[in-house]
Amino acid sequence: MGNSAQHTLDAQALRAEFPILASPRPGGGQVHYLDSAATSQKPQRVLDAMDAYYRETNANVHRGVYEMAAEATERFEAGRDAVARLVNHPREATVFTKNATEAINLVAWAWGARELGEGDEVLVTMMEHHSNTVPWQIVASMTGAQVRFCPVTPGGEIDMDAMRSMIGARTRMVAVVHVSNTLGTINPVEEIVAMAHDAGALTMVDATQSVPHMPVDAAAIGSDFLAFTGHKMCGPTGIGVLAASPERLEAMEPFLGGGEMISDVTTEGSTWNDIPWKFEAGTPPIAEAVGLGEAVRFLEDVGMQNVRAHEKDIAARMLEALDEVPGLTLFGPRDVERRGASMSFSLDGVHPHDIGQFLDSKGVCVRAGHHCTKPLMRYLGVQSTARASAYLYTTDDDIIALRDALIECREWFGAA
Amino acid sequence: MGGLDDLYQQLILDHYRNRRGRGRIDGASASVHEHNPVCGDECYLDILVQDGRITEIRADGDGCSISQAAASMLTEVAEGKDLDEALALVEHFRLVMHGEADPDEDLLGDAVALEGVAKYPVRVKCALLSWLALRDCIADYRETVATGG
Numbered sequence: 337m338g339n340s341a342q343h344t345l346d347a348q349a350l351r352a353e354f355p356i357l358a359s360p361r362p363g364g365g366q367v368h369y370l371d372s373a374a375t376s377q378k379p380q381r382v383l384d385a386m387d388a389y390y391r392e393t394n395a396n397v398h399r400g401v402y403e404m405a406a407e408a409t410e411r412f413e414a415g416r417d418a419v420a421r422l423v424n425h426p427r428e429a430t431v432f433t434k435n436a437t438e439a440i441n442l443v444a445w446a447w448g449a450r451e452l453g454e455g456d457e458v459l460v461t462m463m464e465h466h467s468n469t470v471p472w473q474i475v476a477s478m479t480g481a482q483v484r485f486c487p488v489t490p491g492g493e494i495d496m497d498a499m500r501s502m503i504g505a506r507t508r509m510v511a512v513v514h515v516s517n518t519l520g521t522i523n524p525v526e527e528i529v530a531m532a533h534d535a536g537a538l539t540m541v542d543a544t545q546s547v548p549h550m551p552v553d554a555a556a557i558g559s560d561f562l563a564f565t566g567h568k569m570c571g572p573t574g575i576g577v578l579a580a581s582p583e584r585l586e587a588m589e590p591f592l593g594g595g596e597m598i599s600d601v602t603t604e605g606s607t608w609n610d611i612p613w614k615f616e617a618g619t620p621p622i623a624e625a626v627g628l629g630e631a632v633r634f635l636e637d638v639g640m641q642n643v644r645a646h647e648k649d650i651a652a653r654m655l656e657a658l659d660e661v662p663g664l665t666l667f668g669p670r671d672v673e674r675r676g677a678s679m680s681f682s683l684d685g686v687h688p689h690d691i692g693q694f695l696d697s698k699g700v701c702v703r704a705g706h707h708c709t710k711p712l713m714r715y716l717g718v719q720s721t722a723r724a725s726a727y728l729y730t731t732d733d734d735i736i737a738l739r740d741a742l743i744e745c746r747e748w749f750g751a752a
Numbered sequence: 753m754g755g756l757d758d759l760y761q762q763l764i765l766d767h768y769r770n771r772r773g774r775g776r777i778d779g780a781s782a783s784v785h786e787h788n789p790v791c792g793d794e795c796y797l798d799i800l801v802q803d804g805r806i807t808e809i810r811a812d813g814d815g816c817s818i819s820q821a822a823a824s825m826l827t828e829v830a831e832g833k834d835l836d837e838a839l840a841l842v843e844h845f846r847l848v849m850h851g852e853a854d855p856d857e858d859l860l861g862d863a864v865a866l867e868g869v870a871k872y873p874v875r876v877k878c879a880l881l882s883w884l885a886l887r888d889c890i891a892d893y894r895e896t897v898a899t900g901g
Contacts, residue, residue, distance in 0.1 A: 687815060687816035687817060688791070688816075689816035689818075689875070690817045690818075693756070693759065693760075693872070693875070697756040704791070705790065705791050705792070706791070713792065719791065719792035719793065719794070719814060720791050720792050748760075749765070749768075750765065750769055
């Protein structure tokens, strides 16, 4: 590929670090895992870090006076340091949640349910994942606020003229996805955040599909809230991150109440712990934070610039390969500068579920469905799409296997 | 490609490419519209009932090969059955899909070819969509008759 010499990522070599990718699939042959937008595979060193935590120093974090508890706390908080460093954000405003969905719900409930009222507007886009739509709909129905949807252009990008005209005096929150999980579009979030702030609105950036795949600088984006999840960035499931403005977190009431998040509890009431712990009620996902910390160190060793450069190459390869499949329609931008390597498509005459099933028989793992973006599906005029999504371990072989299986699939179902 | 051939028998692909009983019925005795939330597939099912018997059945909607073939097979085998026979047919098919009964070819007709779907839990819902729609359709019909509607 054209500019592969400009970066130093060797995807084939990296595969050796991922047990699932390094071992042959049942029945032989290589697994072509093209569903990393759903969840990434995990490198051995992340599994080892979690395993070591449980084997060597399993204890509950904070407050324990014995050595093991102190060690557990240190490894847990080191996970927070790593995550905060990766996205250039203050550690005290980096809150661990269950996943990105919970991070967004935290804001919807702790801020939205208290602050929104009749006539207020939450502006989202037509390409949001349900996780950045449904929480706002729930609090809107409680508060009398309205959720509005900014349209998407036929090319699969946010209609910025519409965005400009829809942000107004009533807008209290602009919630926007950084990279679309369905279309792959990279959205100009810095510009949107600035527009929202000019109008006095807060901002939530869903960075679930950007943080794993490219350098993300939370300070440069400048949003009040930024959410992402661990399991799509080589880390474990069960842990997500809310990187928020420290001032917002200080001003907000807690989301969930319980242990750890309090300063004092009396029969008359309670006061809250310092941030970020004020928003981390109960025993946190300790092993998961340890694993996510190791995932961040793995990504730092690879280099996020290199990950992005590799995925640009792979996206260009995918575009070429998909163009060679007769009857295929791609949704989303074609310019690799404006998109990630997650691509949704339809195949004339073959249902996405049948595509997914057929490709599975060839060892090619893709997703079929609405990708938790049903408003977007309706907007595109389809019920579902098939989606292939790449990551740092995706190779040309994977893309060729995808192309060949799609061509064969269409013939097999008699659509050719 | 043994597994795939098991799932997609030629009979299934034939029903998918040449749908039987497709469309809607004007003045149907009962109609239902169901969808599969997993994939968004939709099924419209209409029946015409005379003297307690399904004299006409039509299925419409979009979906994968399994859901469309299953609907096509259903219309072939359910037409002419009385309502209790049709319910028994649906229940038998449901048990086969959940691996809880061996398929009775006399009862199921071409739908016996869907037996292999039972091994793919994600696809069982596709096969059942139209069949369970018939069950709901008959229940709606009976309720309407009972309430004199």
